[in-house]
Amino acid sequence: MDHRQPADRAVAARRVGGSARARLIVAVVGLGLAAGYGTVALQTLSLGRLGQPGAGLFPLMVTILLVSMSVAVAASAWQERGANASLVMPVGADRRRLLLVGTAIAAYVAALPWLGFFLASSLFGSAALRILGAGSWARAVVLAAGLALLTDGLFVRLLEVPMPRGILP
Amino acid sequence: MSPWEGFLVGLGVAVSPENLLAALAGALVGTAIGVLPGLGPVAGAALVLPLTFTLPPVTGLIALAAIYYGSMYGGSTTAILVNVPGETASVVTTLDGYQMTRKGRAGAALAIVAFGSFIAGTIGTAGVMLFSPVLSSIGLLFGPPAFFALTTVGLLVLCRVTGGSLAASLFLVTLGLLLSTIGVEAITGVRRFDFGVLELALGLEVVPAAVGLFGIAEVLVLVETLGRTPRPRTTPLREMLPTRQELGRAAPAWLRGTGIGFLVGLVPGPAATLSTFMAYRLERAVSKRPEEFGHGAVEGVAGPEAANNAAATSGLVPLLSLGIPFSPVLALVMAAMMVHGVQPGPLLITQRPDVFWGILASMYLGNVALLALNLPLVGMWVRLLRIPQPLLIVSIVLFSVVGTYAVRNSTFDLWVLVGFGFAGYVLQKLSLDRAPLVLGLVLGPLVEKHLRESLFLSRGDPAIFVSSKIALTIWAAGLGMLLYSPVRALVRGLARPRSG
Numbered sequence: 001m002d003h004r005q006p007a008d009r010a011v012a013a014r015r016v017g018g019s020a021r022a023r024l025i026v027a028v029v030g031l032g033l034a035a036g037y038g039t040v041a042l043q044t045l046s047l048g049r050l051g052q053p054g055a056g057l058f059p060l061m062v063t064i065l066l067v068s069m070s071v072a073v074a075a076s077a078w079q080e081r082g083a084n085a086s087l088v089m090p091v092g093a094d095r096r097r098l099l100l101v102g103t104a105i106a107a108y109v110a111a112l113p114w115l116g117f118f119l120a121s122s123l124f125g126s127a128a129l130r131i132l133g134a135g136s137w138a139r140a141v142v143l144a145a146g147l148a149l150l151t152d153g154l155f156v157r158l159l160e161v162p163m164p165r166g167i168l169p
Numbered sequence: 170m171s172p173w174e175g176f177l178v179g180l181g182v183a184v185s186p187e188n189l190l191a192a193l194a195g196a197l198v199g200t201a202i203g204v205l206p207g208l209g210p211v212a213g214a215a216l217v218l219p220l221t222f223t224l225p226p227v228t229g230l231i232a233l234a235a236i237y238y239g240s241m242y243g244g245s246t247t248a249i250l251v252n253v254p255g256e257t258a259s260v261v262t263t264l265d266g267y268q269m270t271r272k273g274r275a276g277a278a279l280a281i282v283a284f285g286s287f288i289a290g291t292i293g294t295a296g297v298m299l300f301s302p303v304l305s306s307i308g309l310l311f312g313p314p315a316f317f318a319l320t321t322v323g324l325l326v327l328c329r330v331t332g333g334s335l336a337a338s339l340f341l342v343t344l345g346l347l348l349s350t351i352g353v354e355a356i357t358g359v360r361r362f363d364f365g366v367l368e369l370a371l372g373l374e375v376v377p378a379a380v381g382l383f384g385i386a387e388v389l390v391l392v393e394t395l396g397r398t399p400r401p402r403t404t405p406l407r408e409m410l411p412t413r414q415e416l417g418r419a420a421p422a423w424l425r426g427t428g429i430g431f432l433v434g435l436v437p438g439p440a441a442t443l444s445t446f447m448a449y450r451l452e453r454a455v456s457k458r459p460e461e462f463g464h465g466a467v468e469g470v471a472g473p474e475a476a477n478n479a480a481a482t483s484g485l486v487p488l489l490s491l492g493i494p495f496s497p498v499l500a501l502v503m504a505a506m507m508v509h510g511v512q513p514g515p516l517l518i519t520q521r522p523d524v525f526w527g528i529l530a531s532m533y534l535g536n537v538a539l540l541a542l543n544l545p546l547v548g549m550w551v552r553l554l555r556i557p558q559p560l561l562i563v564s565i566v567l568f569s570v571v572g573t574y575a576v577r578n579s580t581f582d583l584w585v586l587v588g589f590g591f592a593g594y595v596l597q598k599l600s601l602d603r604a605p606l607v608l609g610l611v612l613g614p615l616v617e618k619h620l621r622e623s624l625f626l627s628r629g630d631p632a633i634f635v636s637s638k639i640a641l642t643i644w645a646a647g648l649g650m651l652l653y654s655p656v657r658a659l660v661r662g663l664a665r666p667r668s669g
Contacts, residue, residue, distance in 0.1 A: 019599065019600065023337070023599065026337075026601075027340075030340060033344075033347070037347060037362070041361075044361075045359065045361060046359075049629060050624060050629030050631075051625070051627075051628040051629030052625065052629075053620075053621045053625070054357070054359075055354040055356075055357055055359040055361060057621070058350060058617040058621070059347075059350050059361065062343060062346050062347050062350065065339075066343045066344070066347060069336060069339045069340040069343050070340065072336035072339070072340070073334075073337055073340050076337070087598060087599070089598065090393045094394075094395075097392055097395065098389060098392050101389070101392045101562075102389065102591065105385070105388075105566060105587060105590070106587055108570070109570070109580075109583045109584060109586070109587055112580070112583065113580050117571075121567055121570075124563075124566070125563045125567070128559070128563050128566070129559050129560070132392065132395060132558070132559035132562060133395075133559065134557060134559035134560070143560065144563065147560070147564060147567065151564075151567045151568070151571060155220065155571045155575075156571075159220060159223045160223065161223060161571055161574070161575040162575075162578055163571060163574055164574075164580075
């Protein structure tokens with residue numbers, strides 16, 4: 001549940017920067033990626049001849065295309081720089097919740113191979129439910145264990161999806 | 170084998186208990202996915218896709234197809250009841266569907282959607298039956314240059330009609346093409362861009378990428394906007410049946426919508442969404458009461474809903490007959506086919522008639538099941554909207570992880586899932602469509618294969634790309650679709666000063 005006042009909620013989604021500026025950053029990232037990718041392609045792959053194209057020909061074409069598209073994105077962003085379009089980014093409680101759940105997902109994936117599916121899912125579920133305000137720790141743990149048990153029963157036991165067993169026998 | 174003989178063969182396959190169950194369960198799961206806000210057909214299909222790998226090939230593909238058309242149907246329920254489209258193809262339905270709800274005609278609107286989906290699905294399936302074999306036989310005439318033209322034009326046209334700027338969409342397609350080159354190259358077996366990492370040498374799997382981009386990214390959006398989803402309205406059963414007058418207004422709209430949807434579904438692009446807008450415009454144009462549109466016009470619900478279901482069905486024609494998916498969901502269906510060892514394309518109909526006709530026949534049965542089950546189950550779908558969001562969020566993450574790991578038991582894929590999830594969230598924030606990235610990743614290997622085969626065949630003569638009539642026609646059609654809007658804008662721009 002969202003316990004904030006309507007006024008707080010209204011400011012929670014803050015409009016920051018411009019979408020044009022963000023797209024310029026995307027274009028720069030694209031150019032950097034194209035430079036790295038193209039360099040590796042030219043250094044490690046053979047281009048061959050046109051009649052016998054090597055494994056490097058298509059990556060070279062992709063590099064040229066990526067440079068062109070990055071420039072096109074930058075150009076369109078430059079044209080839109082005066083427009084009113086802006087990015088809506090989360091702030092305050094929204095951002096905190098997003099970062100915590102994002103971290104929990106990453107920690108879940110890291111812990112899965114050695115804790116096993118049931119235990120890792122129960123821990124992740126408990127933490128996520130608590131962050132998302134689904135009640136007390138006890139309620140979160142019970143709900144998460146129930147969900148993990150249900151998923152484990154359906155997919156691992158019934159459909160025989162071989163999930164990591166981890167430290168559990 | 171004639172289409173009718175084929176259909177009978179398909180019915181034989183589809184009515185086996187496990188396939189019937191797969192179609193029924195898939196349609197219901199798909200509807201649930203469509204109903205849940207934030208989970209569209211792509212995210213839903215991506216989440217459930219790996220689980221179909223545990224089933225026999227035909228059964229798995231029947232389940233996946235059922236999830237697809239089930240989700241198209243389910244997306245309308247939330248659009249009508251709470252003004253929240255379950256997926257983008259239902260956006261238009263909110264315009265008049267929600268207004269019907271406000272007038273106390275929610276049940277009638279839902280029934281009109283259900284009947285319309287059934288009619289569109291049935292006519293669409295018949296169309297696929299008739300068109301696919303014809304297109305398959307034409308597809309047999311395609312050489313590598315024609316396939317290269319088709320895949321390239323498909324990607325370009327998709328970028329033209331998808332949301333956002335053309336440059337941004339092309340940028341994301343290129344990024345998808347780049348990612349598709351990671352791993353062992355198919356023709357000479359050379360390892361590319363793996364940096365000595367074994368998992369990278371195996372290439373990037375489509376499933377973790379798609380589940381991350383659509384499933385995990387949607388989870389992050391749900392986390393951010395927690396508690397801001399409107400509560401559903403309860404629908405009394407007595408409201409369920411449309412009046413005779415409402416049915417009379419809906420019937421021609423269903424047929425017009427089906428026609429538009431079927432044709433739009435055959436060309437590259439987000440056909441389901443596009444067809445709903447086109448059908449809505451057409452209904453308003455031909456209506457005797459255009460002033461009712463936006464205030465609960467029956468035709469405004471019937472036409473677009475029939476169109477989106479027909480487009481979803483006819484999209485299977487290019488996939489099954491040419492092996493080219495024109496939408497992200499169909500790209501996932503194609504990925505599933507390949508995991509099952511089934512190669513979609515012109516030879517599918519002769520080499521695997523059980524798969525080809527089995528899927529088509531099951532679609533018809535699935536449409537019957539949707540009609541029979543969904544009207545009585547409207548109350549249940551509404552209750553589904555009341556599932557606490559925290560539980561929904563945790564469930565989606567668990568399903569995503571199981572689904573991704575099931576593909577090749579790889580922890581590396583789970584990190585790909587997380588990485589693409591965060592990337593998908595950022596793309597959504599930047600209002601960039603994620604579909605071109607997935608299509609680039611799926612079609613990349615095909616584009617490269619046909620490009621290099623063409624060059625091998627012609628000994629390096631680039632003229633081969635326009636040497637056949639089929640390739641030339643495809644290039645010309647693609648060019649026409651790409652240039653239509655800019656040329657029209659230019660002509661209008663030139664005409665304006667003269668008239669002024």
